[in-house]
Amino acid sequence: xxxxxxxxxxxxxxxxxxxxxxxxxxxxxxxVGAGTSHPATLLRALGPDDWKCAYVQPSRRPxxxxxxxxxxxxxxxxxxxxxxxxxxxxxxxxxxxSLRAIGxxxxxxxxxxxxxxxxxxxxxxxxxxxEIWLNGMECTQFTYFQQVGGxxxxxxxxxxxxxxxxxxxxxxxxxxVYDIEWVEGRSYGDVFLRNEQQYSAYNFEVADxxxxxxxFDVFEAECRRTLDAGLALPAYDYVLxxxxxxxxxxxxxxxxxxxxxxxxxxxxxxxxxxxGAYIDLVSPSAESAPSLPEGGAL
Amino acid sequence: xxxxxxxxxxxxxxxxxxxxxxxxISQLKVLAAVALKDARLEYxxxxxxxxxxxLVLVVQGLSERQNDxxxxxxxxxxxxxxxxxxxPTKAALGFARGKGVxxxxxxxxxxNGGEYVYAVIRADGLPVTDVLPALxxxxxxxxxxxxxxxxxxxxxxxxxxxxxxxxxxxxDVVPVEFAGLTAGRITFGHRFLSPGAIEVPSVSEFFxxxxxxxxxxxxxxxxxxxxxxxxxxxxxxxxxxxxxxxxFAEVVNLVESPSVGVGRFDPAFLRVPREILETAMESHxxxxxxQDADGALMDAxxxxxxxxxxxxxxxxxxxxRVIRARLSDAAFFYDxxxxxxxxxxxxxxxxxxxxxxxxxxxxxxxxxxxxxxALGTLHGAAPDExxxxxxxxxxxxxxxxxxxxxxxxxxxxxxxxxxxxxSGEHEAVAQAIVEHYLPRFAGDALPASVAGLLVSAADKLxxxxxxxxxxQAPTGSADPYALRRSIIGVLxxxxxGGLRITLDEAVSAALAGYQGTLDFDxxxxxxxxxxxxxxxxxxxxxxxxxxxxxVDAVLQVAADDPADAARRCxxxxxxxxxxxxxxxxxxxxxxxxxxDALLGTEYDRSIMGAAETALADAIExxxxxxxxxxxxxxxxxxxxxxxxxxxxxxxxxxxxxVMDPDESLRANRLxxxxxxxxxxxxxxxxxxxxG
Numbered sequence: 007x008x009x010x011x012x013x014x015x016x017x018x019x020x021x022x023x024x025x026x027x028x029x030x031x032x033x034x035x036x037x038v039g040a041g042t043s044h045p046a047t048l049l050r051a052l053g054p055d056d057w058k059c060a061y062v063q064p065s066r067r068p069x070x071x072x073x074x075x076x077x078x079x080x081x082x083x084x085x086x087x088x089x090x091x092x093x094x095x096x097x098x099x100x101x102x103x104s105l106r107a108i109g110x111x112x113x114x115x116x117x118x119x120x121x122x123x124x125x126x127x128x129x130x131x132x133x134x135x136x137e138i139w140l141n142g143m144e145c146t147q148f149t150y151f152q153q154v155g156g157x158x159x160x161x162x163x164x165x166x167x168x169x170x171x172x173x174x175x176x177x178x179x180x181x182x183v184y185d186i187e188w189v190e191g192r193s194y195g196d197v198f199l200r201n202e203q204q205y206s207a208y209n210f211e212v213a214d215x216x217x218x219x220x221x222f223d224v225f226e227a228e229c230r231r232t233l234d235a236g237l238a239l240p241a242y243d244y245v246l247x248x249x250x251x252x253x254x255x256x257x258x259x260x261x262x263x264x265x266x267x268x269x270x271x272x273x274x275x276x277x278x279x280x281x282g283a284y285i286d287l288v289s290p291s292a293e294s295a296p297s298l299p300e301g302g303a304l
Numbered sequence: 305x306x307x308x309x310x311x312x313x314x315x316x317x318x319x320x321x322x323x324x325x326x327x328x329i330s331q332l333k334v335l336a337a338v339a340l341k342d343a344r345l346e347y348x349x350x351x352x353x354x355x356x357x358x359l360v361l362v363v364q365g366l367s368e369r370q371n372d373x374x375x376x377x378x379x380x381x382x383x384x385x386x387x388x389x390x391x392p393t394k395a396a397l398g399f400a401r402g403k404g405v406x407x408x409x410x411x412x413x414x415x416n417g418g419e420y421v422y423a424v425i426r427a428d429g430l431p432v433t434d435v436l437p438a439l440x441x442x443x444x445x446x447x448x449x450x451x452x453x454x455x456x457x458x459x460x461x462x463x464x465x466x467x468x469x470x471x472x473x474x475x476d477v478v479p480v481e482f483a484g485l486t487a488g489r490i491t492f493g494h495r496f497l498s499p500g501a502i503e504v505p506s507v508s509e510f511f512x513x514x515x516x517x518x519x520x521x522x523x524x525x526x527x528x529x530x531x532x533x534x535x536x537x538x539x540x541x542x543x544x545x546x547x548x549x550x551x552f553a554e555v556v557n558l559v560e561s562p563s564v565g566v567g568r569f570d571p572a573f574l575r576v577p578r579e580i581l582e583t584a585m586e587s588h589x590x591x592x593x594x595q596d597a598d599g600a601l602m603d604a605x606x607x608x609x610x611x612x613x614x615x616x617x618x619x620x621x622x623x624x625r626v627i628r629a630r631l632s633d634a635a636f637f638y639d640x641x642x643x644x645x646x647x648x649x650x651x652x653x654x655x656x657x658x659x660x661x662x663x664x665x666x667x668x669x670x671x672x673x674x675x676x677x678a679l680g681t682l683h684g685a686a687p688d689e690x691x692x693x694x695x696x697x698x699x700x701x702x703x704x705x706x707x708x709x710x711x712x713x714x715x716x717x718x719x720x721x722x723x724x725x726x727s728g729e730h731e732a733v734a735q736a737i738v739e740h741y742l743p744r745f746a747g748d749a750l751p752a753s754v755a756g757l758l759v760s761a762a763d764k765l766x767x768x769x770x771x772x773x774x775x776q777a778p779t780g781s782a783d784p785y786a787l788r789r790s791i792i793g794v795l796x797x798x799x800x801g802g803l804r805i806t807l808d809e810a811v812s813a814a815l816a817g818y819q820g821t822l823d824f825d826x827x828x829x830x831x832x833x834x835x836x837x838x839x840x841x842x843x844x845x846x847x848x849x850x851x852x853x854x855v856d857a858v859l860q861v862a863a864d865d866p867a868d869a870a871r872r873c874x875x876x877x878x879x880x881x882x883x884x885x886x887x888x889x890x891x892x893x894x895x896x897x898x899x900d901a902l903l904g905t906e907y908d909r910s911i912m913g914a915a916e917t918a919l920a921d922a923i924e925x926x927x928x929x930x931x932x933x934x935x936x937x938x939x940x941x942x943x944x945x946x947x948x949x950x951x952x953x954x955x956x957x958x959x960x961x962v963m964d965p966d967e968s969l970r971a972n973r974l975x976x977x978x979x980x981x982x983x984x985x986x987x988x989x990x991x992x993x994x995g
Contacts, residue, residue, distance in 0.1 A: 078633050092456045095467065098318060102496075113496040116609035116619045118558050119356070121321030123451060134453040134464065136319060141622030142589045142607065143629075150453050150465070161457040176622075181629060259655060267660065 007109070009177045012188045015108050015170065016062055019086050022107040023060035026100055028088065031061035036243060037250040040065050041087030041167055045242055048129065051091065051154045051163045052281055053288035060088045062170070066250065068257035071206030074199045077182035081205050082198070086168040092161030093150060101138075101148065101166055109177055116141050124149045128249070128270055129277040130156040133165070145173050155281025215260040222251040222269070229276045238283035245276045308347070309474035310507040311363040313440050314491055315482075316468035319356045322557035324463050328447050329354040329523065332361055335446050339439050344371040345432060353521045355560045357495065360521055361443070362507075366473070370429030377403050382412055382419040396421060433473060440471055440480040440487075458484050468492060475506035493517020494561050497612055518561045527556045530608050533564025534592060541566045541604040543594040551586050558590065559610040565620040566594070571603040573631045576638050577722050583712045584634045589627060637707035641719070646727050649702040656704060659785075662770040663821070665701050668763075671817035673697040675762040678813035683804045685754050689732075693755035696736030699724055700759055703737075717741045743793045750801035757803040761810070764790040769814040772833050773824040791840050798866045799844070806864045807834050834863075841866050850877050853994045860989035868937060875939030876988055884947040891953040892990045895977040898962055905982055907975040911968065915952075915959040916976060922952040923979055934986040942987050953980060 010018060024030050034044040041063035042048060050057045063085050071081030090097060102112050119136035124147065126132070135149035147167045151159045171194070174186045184195030229244035252269050255261050261269060320328070333352040340347055340363070348365030379385065385396035392400075392407045400407040403423035410421040445460075455465035460483040469487035471478035480487040490501045491510075497518040504513045511521065520526045530552070538545040556562075573581060578601045585591040585605050592606040607623045609616070654666035662668070676697040680690030703709045703720035717738040724734035732755050739756025740763055742749055751757045771777070771785050778787050797803040811833045815826060838859060845855045850873045858876060862869040879885040909920060926945050933942035962977070964970045984990045 076633070076636055078629060093465070095456065095465075098495075113612065114615060114618070115622060116607075116611040117496060118610050119319035120558065134451060141609075141619055142591070142626040150455050152453055160454075162454050164455075175629075176625070179625070181625075181632070266657070 009179070010109055010174075011178075011190065012170070012174045012186050012194060014189075015174055015177065016084075016086065018108050019104060019168065020060060020062075022104045023058075023088055026058070026090075028058040028060040028090075031059050033061060033063050034246075036246045037066050038063060038246055039067055039249060039253060041085035042126070042131075042165065043129075043246060043249070044087065045239065047087060047089045047165060048131075048154060049239070049242060049281065049284045050089065051151050051159050051165075052157055052285050054160065054290065055091075055288065056161075057089065057091045057163070060086070063087050066253070068205075068209035068253050071202060071209050071257070073206040074184070074202035077184070080171070080183060080198075080202060081209060082201060083183075084170040086170050088166040089163050090166075091159075091163035093164035097164045098148075101146070104166075105140075108173070110140065110173075119148070120144075122147060122149075128273050129154065130274060130281070135165075140176060143172060143176055145169060145176065155278045155284075157281055157285055209254060209257040211258075213254050213258050215255055215258050218251045218255050218258075218260070222248055222255070225251065226272060226276060229280070233279055233283055236283070238280050238287050241276075241283065242280040245273065245280055248273050248276060306367055306369045308365045308367050311361075311366045311436070311473050311478070312470070312507045312510045313361040313443070313478070313480065313487075314468075314470040314510075315359045315444055315466060316470070316492060317357060317359065317462065317466050318464040320354070320359070320463050320557075322554040324449055324451075325354045325356070325359075325557045326523070326553070328359055328449070328463070331447050332359060332443065335443050336361055336363065339443055339446075340366075343435050343439055344373060344429060345435070346371065354523060354557070355519055355521045355526070356557060357492070357560060358519075358521060359447075361440075362510075366432060368432050370432065370435060372429045373425060373427040375425050376411075376413075376422045377425060378415070379403075379410065379421040379423060382421060385410070385421045399423065433476065433478065436471070436473060436478045437480045437487075440478065441482045444469075444480070444482045460484065470504065470510075472504065472507050472510070491517070493519050494610075497561060520561060523556055526559065526562050527552075530556060530559075530562045530564060533562065533608070534606055537564050537566040537606045538592075538594050541568075541594050541602065541606075543596045543602045543604065545606050546582065546593040546595055548586060551590055551592070555590050555608045559608060561610060561613075562608055563611065563613040563616050564606060564608050565616040565623075566604055566606050567591075567620045567624045567627065569603050569605065569624065569627050569631055573635060574601060574603060576631070576635050577719075579715055579718045580634050580638060580708060580712065581631065583715055584630050585627065587712065587714070588630055589623075591623070591627065634708070634711070637711055641706045641708055641723060642726055644706070646699050646702045646723055646729075649705045650698065652705045653701055659770065659774075661774055661822070662818075665704065667821075668766060669698065669701050671766050671814075672700065672759065672762045675766055675814055675817055676758045678816075679758045679762055679765075679805055679810060682806065682809055682813075683754065683758060685758065689754045690758070692730055692732045693736060693758040695729070696724075696733045696740065696755050697759045697762060699729070699733065700737050700740050700763065743796060745789070746792065750797055754802075757797050757801055761794050761797060761803060761805065762814075764794050765810055765814040766817060768794075768836070769811060769829070769833055770818055770822075772836070773815065773818050773822050773829050775824075777832060777836065787836075788840065791837050792844065795837065795841055795844060795866050799870050804867065807837055807866065808864050811837075837866075838863055841869065845870060845873050848873075850874075851880075853992055854880065854988075857988040857990060857992035860992055861985070861987070871937065872939045872988060875943050878940070879943040879947065880993075882947065884950045885943065887950045887954065888947050889990060889993050891950070891957065892981060892984060893993075894957065895953070896981050896991050898974060899977045899981055900974050901978065903971055903975050903978060905975055905979040907972050907979065911972055912976075913960065915956045916973065919949075919952040919956045919980065920976060922949055923976075923983060926983060930983055930986065939987065946984060946987065949980070949983075 020030050031046050044063055046059050064082060065085050066082050068081055070079050072079045105112055118139045120139055122135055122137045124133045124135060131154040133149040133151040137144045138146040138148055149165045151163050151165060171183050178187055180186055184199055186194035188194050188197055225244045225247040229241050232241035329352045333350055336350050346367040347363045351362045353360040379399040380395045385393055387393055397407055400410055400423060403425060405423045410423055412419055413422055449463040452461040452463055454461055466483040469480055469482060469485050470489060470491045471480045471487035472489055477489050478487060489504050491504055493502055494517060502513050502517050504510050514521050534545045534547060581601060582593050585593050594602045594604040596602050605627060609619050611619045653669060654664045656665040658665045658668040673694050676693045677690055680693055703716060703723055706719055708719050709716050720737035721734040724737055732753060735753050736755035736759050739751035739753060740759035742751050742760055751760050767785060768787050768790050771787055798805060811830050815830055842855050846852055854873055854876050858869050858872045862872055929945045930942050962973045
């Protein structure tokens with residue numbers, strides 16, 4: 007059987023997780039460093055409600071760009087992200103089922119779960135889980151979230167993050183990410199090589215650092231103002247904008263040693279505030295709070 | 305006599321990380337022994353096992369009933385237990401309540417002449433099956449994990465989610481409740497090779513059931529199997545395997561059913577430094593490299609896998625593709641690094657933080673360079689040695705921003721050496737770069753070259769002095785910058801590595817690097833660093849077998865030069881084991897107790913008797929000899945000269961009444977004793993020696 011193309015892998019995973027009852031979302035329409043940052047994961051991991059979703063998330067790590075010259079590193083790549091809250095008892099079986107769906111039968115390979123304690127201090131989040139190795143290749147990160155934004159996750163979600171390019175390279179047997187068959191007759195390189203060249207140059211050489219610094223300040227202020235207005239979700243967008251501005255500044259080498267921690271602390275403070283506001287929004291006591299005035303009607 | 309049966313308790317868990325699994329296997333054994341003893345349950349043997357998905361406790365010959373309880377607990381003294389009317393006091397009531405007996409049932413007895421009340425506690429032993437469910441549940445929750453987690457909607461914490469429990473006593477299920485589960489007789493085999501539940505009829509069939517399910521639950525058996533497999537695979541590949549103990553131990557707990565295969569990679573990669581290839585194979589992939597008879601790396605690797613043994617061939621092909629990607633990544637980084645110059649990295653160190661308040665790594669490098677030169681002078685290094693050391697100091701951190709070290713941080717220094725050689729630096733410079741991280745831990749190798757010693761000491765002293773200047777000296781167990789390890793490293797290089805530095809000058813030179821950029825009290829910080837160093841030196845010397853008072857006596861007079869202090873300790877420890885030295889030390893103590901420093905050491909020979917004159921002669925003869933020995937640091941010689949005074953000083957104390965009523969005689973004798981004790985001062989402070 008012909009190995010699945012890149013887009014077939016995405017379609018198959020989407021269908022598989024849809025069959026497991028996941029809401030299939032589209033990518034978040036902002037620059038994020040990882041699928042975890044999508045509010046459908048980061049914010050929805052909090053609060054008491056059940057939630058299952060899956061989506062592809064283009065992820066940007068400006069400092070990882072290699073001008074299209076390294077066969078394994080990209081400044082823009084895809085993650086397939088699944089969040090299951092609460093984590094089902096058979097969550098690992100479900101995950102291995104998804105590998106079978108895209109043509110990898112774990113019984114035919116060497117599959118190992120290797121300890122990986124995940125921590126993201128910038129958003130005050132941590133969890134325990136594994137890197138999942140397929141014949142020695144890390145193909146997925148699996149995490150039971152314990153805290154997000156400094157708040158306990160109850161119930162506990164399981165997060166599954168597939169590295170799509172790596173999986174596709176493995177499934178298709180190619181040694182360069184640019185040789186992945188996106189769809190018959192189109193390679194990953196056809197679609198993205200020019201992007202990698204251009205964005206690497208932009209990220210490392212061209213991005214206007216003064217503008218980025220100004221933007222960071224402006225986004226931070228807007229985040230605070232929006233939080234003051236009680237709007238956790240739009241406020242969170244500005245956390246993402248701050249993060250991306252910081253990542254670009256970092257790639258440009260424009261963050262002095264002494265400033266670095268300060269920037270991270272500022273982003274963390276915003277992220278935590280958004281998580282706190284989100285919890286207030288979704289926890290049962292808060293839902294009953296803004297009840298209609300006596301005698302009021304719609 | 306009741307009967308007994310075997311017990312098996314299995315906690316089925318999602319893949320447990322390797323290190324915590326080892327720890328839990330040992331913990332469970334200890335916890336079980338304590339719990340069974342507390343529960344008055346007899347048994348023949350406890351064994352614990354573990355594999356990634358399970359922790360297993362087996363108790364052989366576990367008694368079917370608890371032993372009966374029959375014990376007396378001692379309470380308060382009788383006079384405190386009853387008031388003048390014979391009524392029980394609050395103390396007696398509280399004691400009885402605490403022991404669960406009626407106060408009227410307390411009995412009296414005498415012990416060591418005192419009369420006390422006792423509670424007699426009796427209970428019939430219960431059937432083991434009544435006791436086990438709660439006992440095993442407590443064992444499961446009693447395991448301590450370095451990190452634990454919740455899962456689903458539950459509140460139980462464990463290393464990873466618990467998915468099943470099996471507990472059998474003989475053929476009977478023990479319904480242990482833990483983590484929202486109730487134990488049964490169902491277990492699960494290998495996650496992929498044996499899907500589905502496995503029913504276990506009784507304890508005796510448990511291990512066989514797991515084996516059929518593709519699980520080797522005994523880590524030692526897995527280790528044995530893997531070790532044999534590795535040897536066979538390496539032989540197959542025509543070489544021997546490189547097997548670091550740490551990677552091996554981890555691999556044992558990454559598989560439930562180990563199989564070993566050998567793969568190949570493109571020999572063209574062998575042009576990349578061996579350390580890079582090894583690190584790529586071991587740290588990322590947990591592969592074992594293979595080397596040939598000459599110790600050169602071969603184009604082969606060994607993989608221990610968790611898959612179907614019959615599919616080893618195909619699985620190894622899969623690993624070969626992965627290693628190709630890893631190695632070409634590593635080779636790409638190495639080639640990129642070779643294109644860049646080390647100088648450009650030195651500049652980029654200004655963007656790498658050393659310590660928030662102590663500036664960048666570039667700042668540190670500038671300080672280390674100057675300090676290396678200062679230490680070179682102190683050491684008496686040849687000018688070319690010092691200049692190479694300074695050059696090495698300039699380059700010693702450059703590789704931190706290289707691609708390879710960013711990817712594989714454990715290769716710091718190692719890569720610096722390669723890159724220095726590649727850019728035409730002197731071999732001594734390259735060697736000093738890799739050596740300056742030594743020693744990394746107690747017992748590690750020391751830098752072999754003078755330049756390595758100098759840069760290593762400079763790097764460590766700079767960190768110690770900087771952190772002390774910030775007022776963040778280590779306290780108790782808090783030593784975030786590992787300053788103790790650093791100072792021990794410096795001292796070890798002085799004691800055993802031939803580094804010649806004195807503490808005062810070295811510390812002043814290191815602190816000088818922070819003057820002008822950091823606001824601190826130079827004198828107080830210097831004193832604090834020195835005291836810190838001496839504290840460690842004292843412990844190190846004691847660890848080398850010197851009595852604490854020997855170390856104390858030596859450090860009182862020779863604290864600035866650790867190497868000299870160590871040699872004095874060696875000589876003094878050897879000398880103190882001999883009778884003459886022991887006697888002279890006793891005489892010294894007596895002389896010092898009597899002596900009066902205000903009288904000085906100039907005596908009048910004309911009023912001396914024979915014993916006094918003999919002592920004075922002996923002292924005067926010794927003075928130049930001891931001084932000569934001290935001047936040439938011949939401590940054995942100096943101590944031998946002092947020991948020779950035993951005869952004259954003993955005769956003096958036997959024949960002469962020091963505290964003569966005649967004040968001039970007395971004063972003269974005390975001056976003679978002052979002269980005697982003064983002779984010792986250049987060697988050690990003998991007043992610190994005990995007995």
